[in-house]
Amino acid sequence: MIMETAVENKYTYKDFESDQEVRWCPGCDDYVILRSMQKALPEMGVKKEDVVFVSGIGCSSRFPYYIDTYGMHTIHGRAPAIASGVKLANPSLSVWVATGDGDAMAIGGNHFIHVLRRNIDLNIILFNNEIYGLTKGQFSPTSTVGQKTKSSPYGNTQPPFNPGELALGAGARFYGRISGNSPKDIGQMLIEAHHFKGTALIEVLQNCVIFNDGCYSNVTSKDVKEDKLIYLEHGKPMIFGKDRDKGLVLNNLKLEVVTIGENGITEADILIHDAKEKDPTMHQMLVRLEYPLSTGIIRSYNDLTLEEREAEVTKQVKANSKFTKADDLFFSGETYKVD
Amino acid sequence: MIVEKSNLQSEALETVVIRFVGDSGDGMQLTGTQFTDTSAMFGNDIATFPNYPSEIRAPQGSLFGVSGFQVHIGSVEVSTPGDNLDLLVAMNPASLKTNLYALKPGHTIIVDTDAFNRKNLEKAQYKTNPLEDDTLNNYRVVKVDMTSLTKEALKDIEGLDNKTITRSKNMFALGMVYWMYGRTTEHTIDFFKKKFRKEPHLIDVNTKVLKAGYHFAETLEFIPNAYSVSPAKMPSGTYRVIMGNTATAWGFLAAAEKSGLELFLGSYPITPATDILHELVKHKHFGVKAFQAEDEIAGISSAIGAAFAGDLAITTTSGPGLALKGEALGLAIMMELPIVVVNVQRGGPSTGLPTKTEQSDLFQAMYGRNGESPAIVIAASTPANCFDFAFQAAKLALEHMTPVILLTDGYIANGSAPWKIQSIEDLPEIKNNLVKEGDDNWSPYIRNEQTLARNWAIPGTTGLEHRIGGLEKDSITGNVSHAPENHEIMTKVRAEKVKRVQDVIPEIKTEFATTGDLLVVGWGGTYGSLHSAVKQMNHEGYKNIGLAHFNYINPLPKNIGDLLTKFKKIVVCELNNGQFVNILRMHFTGIEFLQYNKIQGLPFGNSELMEAFKKLIK
Structure with missing residues (x-):
């Protein structure tokens, strides 16, 4: 811990700026996420040479170029698989995946669910803008039904994924959702994800100013945010609203919004958020909730990581094995001599 | 009774x-x-x-x-x-x-x-x-x-x-x-x-x-x-019976130990390659990281990640799996990372003949990717030498910083033969291109002048943080570059790097005759059949037939041009409809290449070969 503190004090966000010019569209939320990451990294207590960013294809996947750590900008959808290889090869690294809704849930859907299932200790930042940006505006797996895009001029007919629902269904141990216009909360969540042992998925509701501008403004714009979003914190009551008078209760196996002070409801009646609960039922309900839209760390269940399980098996095999060198194996068992 | x-x-x-x-x-x-x-x-x-x-x-x-x-x-x-x-x-x-x-x-x-x-x-x-x-x-x-x-x-x-x-x-x-x-x-x-x-x-x-x-x-x-x-006369030594797929797996174990790197395998089960995965998962005691991935693409992708992080990384598959890995293989070529892809060939196209042998993935190995994307292609020719060529594939990948495709096939992969056990100390050294911290002149795409292999800077090394990817890169810094001339330089460098492997691979030698009426040419897993047929004819008095069998396909050995002109006729024998023959035709335009092909999912038979060869020299 002393070592970590020493490292922590060493860097500022400038140490994580690469020499590459950032090329996202002006006003894109991606800038917010990038700066939040650069500011969060010095606080994580990790050496910069131990950090690896891996991405696939899409606007979000340019991310690694802009951070002065090790990085790989790879091929469409494969970042979770490539990052898994990095982490399994060297578990002491802090490995991050930057991905988008198309990259993670369309072309890379298989890798996305399997990395979550395995619980490899890496962190995935999912930039969800409900559109394909780099190919200039086609609907994505999170575009809404009816959404008009270049590939759905009469309205999208494909019902979307809810990324949180998909992730929890795939066994995600850590899932957080955060608005793309709240840099401090993003930064905090990135730090939490880093410290979480296991696959941590952060979905950022990211506005695309060019092809899907305002897709989240009905819930994330400053004037409505407090009433439309609930920011969940482990161990705290599920309360939201400008006046902090709205809360969630369970009624007939469904979440219901109530007003504190009305119909005899007091703060004691409001549900307490338990992100660490193993059973994801409540987390699923929170993820599916449309009003209020839940943000914050919805699930953070501690489980063994794949590397830990592998290390344990390897330890046992090594303890019981008579082989230490390849020659031991090659000359073992049934061999015979020819003179 | x-x-x-x-x-x-x-x-x-x-x-x-x-x-x-x-x-x-x-x-x-x-x-x-x-x-x-x-x-x-x-x-x-x-x-x-x-x-x-x-x-x-x-x-x-x-x-x-x-x-x-x-x-x-x-x-x-x-x-x-x-x-x-x-x-x-x-x-x-x-x-x-x-x-x-x-x-x-x-x-x-x-x-x-x-x-x-x-x-x-x-x-x-x-x-x-x-x-x-x-x-x-x-x-x-x-x-x-x-x-x-x-x-x-x-x-x-x-x-x-x-x-x-x-x-x-x-x-x-x-x-x-x-x-x-x-x-x-x-x-x-x-x-x-x-x-x-x-x-x-x-x-x-x-x-x-x-x-x-x-x-x-x-x-x-x-x-x-x-x-x-009675017992056969074989060179003295300690032997064991080994299956081709096991020999392949062991060749990689040997390469890992020799190179001092950890072995990473990313793989998805597919007949007839799965036995390599089965074998390597057993060897956690050597620190082998064998990862059964969710699909073929994740198999190679995880290997690419592991190679970036400094492991000796391999992926194993058969024909349809190689097709799925094509895009990622291109990425490894672009990022110039050392990985080995093993393709245990089976009958194709599509699902084809999963349990039967064929040599029909040669073109896929050579060309099955988008863009100009050369890879080293080598082929094992017997169950026992799967060991040598797996070792060699790893050595070439690490020393030249480029993917290597190792072709074997169902026939030699499942076949077994006596293997004269090779001790690690008797195997050649494997160098690598790892850079250490503190090198001020370092840049990701600075190359070894001789081999053109680029630097290998792995995460965890202070001061060498860098980003690489699938976009074309500047020839020195590795940063994204769309500059027209740079792309041409890089395309040619990637090709030249593979070509220069010619300098380190052995020349090809003909067996049975160095000049004569007929040169039998083969590659990969047909060695046993071709060798046996030519040998028997030699015993029968046909001293005018030679055999040239290839293990190195891309690049080809330097000396083949000389060798081909020493025979009146050349017949290229393959378990496909004619692939290697067309590679030879491309390289040696003035020479006539005859073909003998079999596409039945079965190896060549001795008598069919001898009959065909006898007809050709009549």
Whole structure:
């Protein structure tokens, strides 16, 4: 811990700026996420040479170029698989995946669910803008039904994924959702994800100013945010609203919004958020909730990581094995001599 | 009944080809493997060919459910599993029907008469019982009621169910064949002791049946002759019997230890490559990280990640899997990372013939990617040298910082042969291009002047943080560059880097003749067949035929141009419709290349090759 503190004090966000010019569209939320990451990294207590960013294809996947750590900008959808290889090869690294809704849930859907299932200790930042940006505006797996895009001029007919629902269904141990216009909360969540042992998925509701501008403004714009979003914190009551008078209760196996002070409801009646609960039922309900839209760390269940399980098996095999060198194996068992 | 030990003379033979055939549940693979191992221990040279259906348990007694294992044993060098059989052991009518064609006239068939009942005969589409009509007139038929004799042998063991009894009849057959070839049963009995450690009653059952078969053959008058195949003359050393896929896996273990790197395998199960995964997952004691991925793409992608992080990273697959890996392989070529992709070829296209052999992925290995994306392509040619070429593939990848595709095929991957064990200390050094911290002049795409290999800076190294990716990169910094001239430079550098591998690979040598009327050309897994055919012709007096067999395809060895002009005719033999031949045509435009191709999912036969070659030199 002393070592970590020493490292922590060493860097500022400038140490994580690469020499590459950032090329996202002006006003894109991606800038917010990038700066939040650069500011969060010095606080994580990790050496910069131990950090690896891996991405696939899409606007979000340019991310690694802009951070002065090790990085790989790879091929469409494969970042979770490539990052898994990095982490399994060297578990002491802090490995991050930057991905988008198309990259993670369309072309890379298989890798996305399997990395979550395995619980490899890496962190995935999912930039969800409900559109394909780099190919200039086609609907994505999170575009809404009816959404008009270049590939759905009469309205999208494909019902979307809810990324949180998909992730929890795939066994995600850590899932957080955060608005793309709240840099401090993003930064905090990135730090939490880093410290979480296991696959941590952060979905950022990211506005695309060019092809899907305002897709989240009905819930994330400053004037409505407090009433439309609930920011969940482990161990705290599920309360939201400008006046902090709205809360969630369970009624007939469904979440219901109530007003504190009305119909005899007091703060004691409001549900307490338990992100660490193993059973994801409540987390699923929170993820599916449309009003209020839940943000914050919805699930953070501690489980063994794949590397830990592998290390344990390897330890046992090594303890019981008579082989230490390849020659031991090659000359073992049934061999015979020819003179 | 007491039968006098007959005064049979042991007939001395140079080589013998035996095929065990039966239902896919009859244990023919095990029977064949046991006979192989025992013969190898005895000192024979061996070559094997398992041939089984792609169904795990095909309907019992059916023609397509027949499973077979062929083994060629010799007191002289043996390089193929052989064409024509000296002995056929057939456990049911279907297996007799589908394999009789391969038996030499006048040679021996052992059958289990108990299996020749009406039901099985019908399933095998026999109208009359071949044991009773004239079907087998040209052969020596040894009729043994094996199922009944097995039951009899086990009558003193109580509580055995019928299934256990009938399942062990393959050991009765094995026992008989052991006696016929003067082998002992010890090796197999030791094998039972290990295999059935947790079910000791099965040790007893199988041992009893094996011995019963052995003694039955010994006391049997109607076994027409006994054969002996003396030990072969092989270079001195310690040997073991090894399957091609195991040899491939071990070659990588050796390369990891020699290079001082950890071995990472990312793989998805696919026939006939899965045994490499099976083998490597066992070796966690060496620190092997074998990762069964969610698909073929994740198999290679995880390997790319591991290579970036500094492991010796490989992925293993077969044809359809290589197609899926194509895009990621291009990424590894672009990022110039050392990975090895093993393709154990099978019949294609599409799902094709999963359990049958073919050499039809050569073009895919050479060209199956978008853009100009050269990779080193090498091919193993025998079960045992899968070890050498796996080692070599890893060495080339690490020393030249580029992906290497290693081609083997179902035939050599599943075949087994004696392997003169190579100790790690006897293997060549493997260098790598790792950079250490503190190098001020460092840049990701600075190259070794000789090999053009780029630097390998791995995460965890202070001061070498950098980003690479699939976009074209600046020729020095590795940063994204769309500059027109840079792209041309980089394309040519990637090609030149692969071409320069010519400087380190051995020249090709012709065997049997260095000049003459016909040069037989082959590559990869057909070596045994081609070598054996040319050798036999050489023995017959055809001294004008040479063999040039290729292991290095991209790049080709430097000296082939000289060598090709020394022969009047050149015939390129491949288990495909003509791929390597077209690569040669591309490189050597003035030379005429004839072709001999076979596309039946089967290896070349000796006689078909000899016939073809004789026609060509007439």
